[in-house]
Amino acid sequence: xxxxxxxxxxxxxxxxxxxxxxxxxxxxxxxxxxxxxxxxxxxxxxxxxxxxxxxxxxxxxxxxxxxxxxxxxxxxxxxxxxxxxxxxxxxxxxxxxxxxxxxxxxxxxxxxxxxxxxxxxxxxxxxxxxxxxxxxxxxxxxxxxxxxxxxxxxxxxxxxxxxxxxxxxxxxxxxxxxxxxxxxxxxxxxxxxxxxxxxxxxxxxxxxxxxxxxxxxxxxxxxxxxxxxxxxxxxxxxxxxxxxxxxxxxxxxxxxxxxxxxxxxxxxxxxxxxxxxxxxxxxxxxxxxxxxxxxxxxxxxxxxxxxxxxxxxxxxxxxxxxxxxxxxxxxxxxxxxxxxxxxxxxxxxxxxxxxxxxxxxxxxxxxxxxxxxxxxxxxxxxxxxxxxxxxxxxxxxxxxxxxxxxxxxxxxxxxxxxxxxxxxxxxxxxxxxxxxxxxxxxxxxxxxxxxxxxxxxxxxxxxxxxxxxxxxxxxxxxxxxxxxxxxxxxx
RNA sequence: GGUCUCUUGGCCGAGUGGCUAGGCACCGGUCUGCAAAACCGAUUACUCCGGUUCGAAUCCGGAAGAGACCUCCA
Numbered sequence: 150x151x152x153x154x155x156x157x158x159x160x161x162x163x164x165x166x167x168x169x170x171x172x173x174x175x176x177x178x179x180x181x182x183x184x185x186x187x188x189x190x191x192x193x194x195x196x197x198x199x200x201x202x203x204x205x206x207x208x209x210x211x212x213x214x215x216x217x218x219x220x221x222x223x224x225x226x227x228x229x230x231x232x233x234x235x236x237x238x239x240x241x242x243x244x245x246x247x248x249x250x251x252x253x254x255x256x257x258x259x260x261x262x263x264x265x266x267x268x269x270x271x272x273x274x275x276x277x278x279x280x281x282x283x284x285x286x287x288x289x290x291x292x293x294x295x296x297x298x299x300x301x302x303x304x305x306x307x308x309x310x311x312x313x314x315x316x317x318x319x320x321x322x323x324x325x326x327x328x329x330x331x332x333x334x335x336x337x338x339x340x341x342x343x344x345x346x347x348x349x350x351x352x353x354x355x356x357x358x359x360x361x362x363x364x365x366x367x368x369x370x371x372x373x374x375x376x377x378x379x380x381x382x383x384x385x386x387x388x389x390x391x392x393x394x395x396x397x398x399x400x401x402x403x404x405x406x407x408x409x410x411x412x413x414x415x416x417x418x419x420x421x422x423x424x425x426x427x428x429x430x431x432x433x434x435x436x437x438x439x440x441x442x443x444x445x446x447x448x449x450x451x452x453x454x455x456x457x458x459x460x461x462x463x464x465x466x467x468x469x470x471x472x473x474x475x476x477x478x479x480x481x482x483x484x485x486x487x488x489x490x491x492x493x494x495x496x497x498x499x500x501x502x503x504x505x506x507x508x509x510x511x512x513x514x515x516x517x518x519x520x521x522x523x524x525x526x527x528x529x530x531x532x533x534x535x536x537x538x539x540x541x542x543x544x545x546x547x548x549x550x551x552x553x554x555x556x557x558x559x560x561x562x563x564x565x566x567x568x569x570x571x572x573x574x575x576x577x578x579x580x581x582x583x584x585x586x587x588x589x590x591x592x593x594x595x596x597x598x599x600x601x602x603x604x605x606x607x608x609x610x611x612x613x614x615x616x617x618x619x620x621x622x623x624x625x626x627x628x629x630x631x632x633x634x635x636x637x638x639x640x
Numbered sequence: 641g642g643u644c645u646c647u648u649g650g651c652c653g654a655g656u657g658g659c660u661a662g663g664c665a666c667c668g669g670u671c672u673g674c675a676a677a678a679c680c681g682a683u684u685a686c687u688c689c690g691g692u693u694c695g696a697a698u699c700c701g702g703a704a705g706a707g708a709c710c711u712c713c714a
Contacts, residue, residue: 345711
């Protein structure tokens with residue numbers, strides 16, 4: 150089978166072989182969060198998707214520079230007419246500096262991403278730290294004749310641009326359609342055309358974040374930061390740009406236009422977009438009241454959840470779907486994922502209990518090849534997981550005596566999980582609470598030894614009483630031939 | 641309204657022109673004093689209507705339903 154990585158390039162709408170510009174180096178830029186709100190499921194999906202890409206490329210011996218930005222400028226506009234940002238409102242009410250809000254939610258984001266075992270990017274630039282670069286970019290665009298200034302605000306001239314280049318090539322938009330379909334919102338009379346977008350915006354008196362520029366005291370347009378920061382850290386042309394599908398238009402379309410307008414060429418070679426998340430089949434949205442933050446997920450405090458889910462369950466669940474499919478969250482689906490993932494870890498822990506035999510009935514290298522092929526086929530993590538479950542089945546079969554592993558199989562099997570489940574998919578073993586709490590562990594062993602004695606003298610009433618009480622406390626008991634095993638069940 | 645995408649068994653979710661992933665649930669069996677776990681086995685699919693084909697859930701056309709985006713909002 151092929152050992153080449155293919156990824157779906159949004160701009161060509163095809164799977165393309167991934168060939169880095171300067172191997173072994175790979176540059177990736179992913180749109181990170183706007184840190185004015187608590188991190189939610191919509192943040193987890195791109196973070197995990199591109200984390201797996203990052204991990205897989207590193208596993209494949211590439212030297213990857215992964216840049217994921219923090220947006221902390223441009224969205225603080227204090228517009229009391231409509232659509233006021235709740236966080237901004239809160240910041241204002243509590244008399245916080247915008248940077249305090251930014252710091253708080255950046256920390257929250259980092260904390261939750263760490264819980265999801267998302268690796269830190271190589272560079273995490275902030276828009277507010279790159280105002281000069283953004284101004285320089287505007288000047289380039291201006292110099293090339295693709296921008297105009299009105300009342301201290303600078304706008305990108307889409308019409309001028311589209312005479313020379315193709316505006317809409319990423320999203321498939323047609324300019325003529327945009328003429329007729331773009332809504333006319335208030336406060337847009339400065340623009341020549343409704344689809345023009347701001348490069349620099351003059352600050353209103355009540356606007357908090359503002360910088361001096363040659364055009365006005367103001368702030369950069371919201372598409373600009375990614376164009377400026379990606380090329381600053383990854384070069385004029387770089388390999389992969391990722392983000393959520395909702396960013397394709399207008400955000401990424403505008404990024405392309407800005408870069409081409411400034412440099413005369415496109416900067417991104419492969420565009421990758423993850424699909425959205427739904428809750429019980431419905432779009433997740435603040436207005437619909439079905440918005441689930443990561444904190445709510447981890448504590449279980451949300452109407453659609455019956456219990457708390459730990460971060461690895463969420464990660465596992467997200468990876469069970471392909472990143473370009475919509476993924477539906479429901480309590481039932483999460484329960485199923487939790488159980489399945491537990492079973493997988495249980496089997497992994499049981500590898501050590503397999504007694505090696507002379508011959509073998511399993512073929513681990515074949516499954517390993519399937520895993521590699523799956524990842525090479527546009528990061529098909531669901532297939533990798535299904536392959537791992539095939540191994541789970543053979544491990545359990547070996548314990549039950551239906552399969553035979555030789556010494557090499559056992560090592561290969563362990564390596565397979567270590568590489569694919571843990572290193573590349575980034576799942577982690579649960580820390581076994583029995584190891585962390587010696588006293589609990591010894592008390593449970595004590596009780597179960599008493600139960601064993603009761604069983605031996607056929608006092609089943611006593612033995613069942615001990616078992617039932619321990620079970621109701623959340624301890625799962627497994628009887629073996631002459632002994633027992635136990636573990637703590639999740640809440 | 642425009643552009644695009646999707647529609648798989650009780651639930652989630654892969655996939656390919658014919659050999660019918662995987663997880664969870666359910667059912668039967670093995671094991672067990674009884675359970676649990678595990679193992680073995682069975683059952684339930686491809687929204688609808690046409691067409692292409694020896695053969696389509698997979699390709700083409702149409703219908704219905706769902707979703708995404710349509711500008712300063714991630």
